[in-house]
Amino acid sequence: MKIAIANDVPMAAEALRRVVASTTEHQVLWIARTGLEAVQLCAANRPDLILMDLNMPELDGVEATRLIMEQSPCAILVVTGQPQYNVNQVFRALGAGALDVTATPVLQGGAGGDAQLLAKIHTIDKLIRHSGGNQAMQPKGVNGQPPVPAAIHTLVAIGASTGGPAAVAAMLAGWTAPPDCAIVVVQHIDQHFADNFAKWLGEQLAMPVRVIADGDDLQPGTVLIAKSNDHLTLDQNGRLGYDAAPRDYAYRPSVDVFFHCVAQHWRGAAIGVLLTGMGRDGAEGLLAMRRAGHATVAQDQASSAVYGMPRAAAELDAAQLVLPLDRIGALLRSTTGAKP
Template sequence: MKIAIVNDVAMAAEALRRVVASTQEHQVLWIARTGLEAVRMCLDNRPDLILMDLNMPEMDGVEATRQIMEQSPCAILVVTGRPQDNVNHVFRALGAGALDVTATPVLQGKVGGDSELLAKIKTIGKLIRHSGETAPPPRQNPVGERGDGPVHTLVAIGASTGGPSAVARVLSDWTAPAGCAIVVVQHIDETFASHFAKWLDDQLTMPVRVIGEGDELVAGTVLIAKTNDHLLLDQNYRLRYDAAPRDYVYRPSVDVFFHCVAQHWRGDAVGVLLTGMGRDGGDGLLAMRRAGKTTIAQDQASSAVYGMPRAAAELDAAQQILPLDKIGASLRNRLGSRLG
């Protein structure tokens, strides 16, 4: 891949250049010292992938990401020192269209961040190449009797590029009615899933928490998939994780979870597919529609990347194709809201 580096610290930029140059698969296309310079250079010579820092003079990485995704969209990986100390900026960048986040490797000595950065680059390369691949088959889960519980309505949301802020906007100013649980499958590395849950919890009136192995659905709570394995809903209405299919590039897969909802959930359900690169979620949303569930996809104009919702539209999987600002209203109109 042709990779660009955006970082105002010379030592950090050089560390990134050396990591990219250490492989025969990639080449450094250009290096920008500010976000503003990156926007201009991307217009003239668009790379396959940008390694984007957050804190820079003239224009920070969040605004640079937003402008690049509007003017000359390409894959963007946020690479910054101690991402856990910049959670708000990280999720603003992810909301603007960045795909993932990792820490900046160091230049001296053994570079501990090399392998993680190269793994992220490899995954994004697969995502770019395989954006037209077909969805995995539905997972087969153990058969069991459904236990009665307080949850009778399930809202399943899938998102990728631009997803964090999109999810926040859909669920903002809403308190789910009695008996309604929300599950979010967002393409995000497991090392940052708990930060995503905490960040989202600060944005919403409803509580947000990550999903542990074997957890039950919880009414009035937003549950977040937290690992790189795929999230499943079994016939006992327990939430579980499974690494298979191991070679599937989208992790955790929206398709896998949507298929489980279509196959096992007997109550009322709404599937929502938001912005994202690739085709994950379209096939699963179609399965939900065929199972009699309500299905919604985000429209092109409001999507940071119109890949996943486009796949749903092409399959006629979505009963409604709505701008982002209308999706939350549609959920409230259909499901209501808890009073008090």
């Protein structure tokens, strides 16, 4: 991959350059010292991936990401010092179109940081090269159709990737789900940042938000967030869990895996929503939900940060409706009976 670096701190930029140069499959295309320079260089010589810092002169990483995704879109990985202390900026960058976030490795003695960064780069490389996607394996389950858990009649299953945090927050803002409705969000995000995502999202919404532990039951009136790099599953009893298989699937946690579980096991009403994201994850699962008789919706191109996953769903005729983000929120409220 051709990789660019946007970082105004010379030691940090050199540390990133050395990590990239340590591999044979990647090369550094250019290094920008300001956010504005990154936007300009990307327009002139677009890389496969940009390692984007958050705090830079002229334009910060959030605004640089937004402009690049508007003008010269490419994959962006936020690489910044102590991202856990910059939660708001991180999620603004993810909302603007960044794929993921990781900490900046140090110049000396940073083997652990180097490995983590290279793992992120490898995953993004895989997503870029295989954006057609591998069909997700359906998780194993027990046959039979047990009744829906008494307290919950409607399940809203949401899948999102690039630009997803901001899209989920905007879609669910301003209303509270009724007590017979559960909401599950599968967002492509590293497990180490899932708790921060839940906390951030909870600050945006009127509903309670929490991460999912293995073995949890669906919770009425609550937004539940997948928090593992393993895939989120739902069994015939409405119980949530995690499964490492399929291990070679680039999208983790996979929207497809969870949507297939809903199609296979959920016997109440369900609404599948596929939001902005790179690649094709979720399209096959949304189609399975539609074939199982559930309502299915995909975000439209104009309101998507990256029109990859929703486009794939539209091409498969998996989505009954393709709508802008604000209309999806209105549809959920009217369908579930939720009050604004």
